[in-house]
Amino acid sequence: MSVTFVNCFEVPTGREDDFFARWQGVNAHMRNRPGYEEHHLYRSLAPDARFRFVNVARWTSPAAVAAAHDDEFRALVSGPDWAEVVSTPAVYEEIHHGAV
Amino acid sequence: MSVTFVNCFEVPTGREDDFFARWQGVNAHMRNRPGYEEHHLYRSLAPDARFRFVNVARWTSPAAVAAAHDDEFRALVSGPDWAEVVSTPAVYEEIHHGAV
Numbered sequence: 001m002s003v004t005f006v007n008c009f010e011v012p013t014g015r016e017d018d019f020f021a022r023w024q025g026v027n028a029h030m031r032n033r034p035g036y037e038e039h040h041l042y043r044s045l046a047p048d049a050r051f052r053f054v055n056v057a058r059w060t061s062p063a064a065v066a067a068a069h070d071d072e073f074r075a076l077v078s079g080p081d082w083a084e085v086v087s088t089p090a091v092y093e094e095i096h097h098g099a100v
Numbered sequence: 101m102s103v104t105f106v107n108c109f110e111v112p113t114g115r116e117d118d119f120f121a122r123w124q125g126v127n128a129h130m131r132n133r134p135g136y137e138e139h140h141l142y143r144s145l146a147p148d149a150r151f152r153f154v155n156v157a158r159w160t161s162p163a164a165v166a167a168a169h170d171d172e173f174r175a176l177v178s179g180p181d182w183a184e185v186v187s188t189p190a191v192y193e194e195i196h197h198g199a200v
Binding site for chain 2: 003004006008020023024027031036037038039040041042043044045046049050051054056062088090091092093094095096097098099100
């Protein structure tokens with residue numbers, strides 16, 4: 001079952017560029033893990049949006065998402081720069097879709 | 101500029117089916133508004149995820165998103181059933197994408 005990983009990030013004002021650079025480092029790891037299919041990183045147009053960044057990524061399975069959050073991942077997101085960021089990761093299934 | 105509207109929903113446990121039914125009523129309105137392009141509604145696999153549902157929708161412009169949140173929309177999301185739901189809507193631009 002293909003699944004969608006969604007992570008909403010709260011980032012302190014003025015720290016957006018730093019966050020984006022560090023996120024790209026994590027992303028370079030994740031996209032090379034087995035089961036990664038695709039990702040979109042979104043940044044809010046409004047600078048005061050609660051979730052300044054949202055990552056929406058598709059993986060082949062929940063197990064693939066779990067396996068990618070490995071020791072290397074944990075090392076990448078440790079340290080004081082990451083402690084300032086609030087993240088809300090979870091795995092989702094699509095239950096409704098439409099398009100014009 | 102095509103933009104992405106993201107809304108994360110906190111829904112009380114046991115109220116998911118009711119929320120989904122009401123959300124579809126709102127969605128039926130939104131997808132007929134000018135500028136709507138596409139949407140995906142996601143539900144978390146874990147029943148205790150903070151955001152039980154996430155809506156990711158593409159629109160032609162920020163102005164189209166704003167115009168769709170009209171009086172009819174506000175009437176649809178009024179009432180006690182909606183008061184129990186916490187939503188976090190915002191408009192985003194894609195700043196990073198990748199795929200295998």
